[in-house]
Amino acid sequence: MDFHWLNLRSNRILLPLTAVAVLGMIYVESGKREVRSPWYDEMLRAAEISAEAARHLKDYRLERGVFVDRINDPAETALIGQEYTQITTDRGYLDAKLASTDPNFAAAIVEMLRQLEVEDGACAAVAMTGSFPALNLSVLAALDALGMKVASISSVGASNYGATDPFFTWLDMEAELVSAGVLSTPSLAASLGGGNDTGRGLSPRGRELLQAAATRHAVPLIAAEQLESNVQRRVGLYRQGCTPQEIGVFVNVGGGVASLGHSLNADLIPSGPSATVPMRNFPFRGVLLRLNEEGVPVIHLLNVRALRDRYGLVAAQGDPIPPGVGEVFGRTRYSVVRAVVVGTGLAALLIALFAFDRRVHRLGNQEPDRESPEGSREGEVQAAVVSLEEEAS
Secondary structure, eight states, rough: OOTTTOOOOOOOHHHHHHHHHHHHHHHHHHHHHEEOOOTTTHHHHHHHHHHHHHHHHHHHHTTOOOOOOOTOTTTOOOOOOOOOOOBOOOOOOHHHHHHEEEEEEEEHHHHHHHHTOOTTTEEEEEEEEEEEHHHHHHHHHHHTTTOOOOEEEOOOOOOOTSSTTTTSSHHHHHHHHHHSSSSSOOOOOOOOOOTTTTTTTTHHHHHHHHHHHHHHTTEEOOOOOSHHHHHHHHHHHHHHHTSSOOOOOOOOSOOOOHHSSTHHHHHOSSSSEEESOOOOOOOOHHHHHHHHHHTTEEEOOOOOOHHHHTTTOOOOOSSSTTTOOOOGGGGEEEOHHHHHHHHHHHHHHHHHHHOOOOHHHHHHHHHHHHHOGGGSSHHHHHHHHHHHHHHOO
16 A cells, blocks of 8 residues: 655644644643642631731721722722831832732741641741731731731831831731731730831831830830840740740741841841741841741741742732632642643654654655666666667667
């Protein structure tokens, strides 16, 4: 049978081969399915608590006629503060603050705690600032959802677009949520925040406003003049707050200098969960590094947009993001069996066609020599020579 039409460059082969590949792709695509996180229930519960806390604060603020800036806060969360006030301590970025308002960050924090294998009911030492009030809510919501004990210390000052209202600081938000029963544990103590954790860089009036916030909620103020003393004081308070348990994890929200030790450490310490922070030439060791040196796992929450992408959270488009949205709750998985079957089948088909193609065309080159020597170029030459010899004779 003549198989010379069989050529891998021929459309008679390429078109059926393409059809087989497309059918294989459809077969693999039809086999993918959504796989929920093994901690889905805890994650959803944490996100719901975070959303409830944010909703309560918004209602509380709106009832008192507080203006919501719809340009800077398009989802109207009321968790985005003014750019500059008398208690603004550092530079902050609006995009990061908006990203932090997703209540599903609480689900990502549950996953981080599970990755570190922190047990339910363990004690968490938490450091918060006024810079990311929404992220503070998600952290406390995640810990509440897992039934964890919380020992928290807050810095009252805030960077741009954080809890910058001097009369509704992070301590005011926290107190309102505890009073309403949305959250269970207030801060053990507070500091002014800002430079050297003592309010350096703020005006005297700004520092007075921060001290007044601590006073109206009867929160003890950490006011050591030296950062080293401040760090030691915090570590001691965390140990007391976690008594009789040990500290099971340390969670840092924001760039508080007492937690990090130095502003440069914010980039040197990996974002997210770390069982062990890599050894580096840190300018000064804050609470996070000192506890980690003692074997306490840590979660560092500062680079919000990178964390959002890593945990599959969605970018805010203007409307509030409801609980349960994002790849952190479950990811699409392909069937490995289907992928292997299709891949192996296509590879075997290509190899067979390639081998057959080579065999047919090798035989085709030899065929004229075997069937009709006269038909070859050599035979034609020989016949011409014989004809000339006959004419000459």
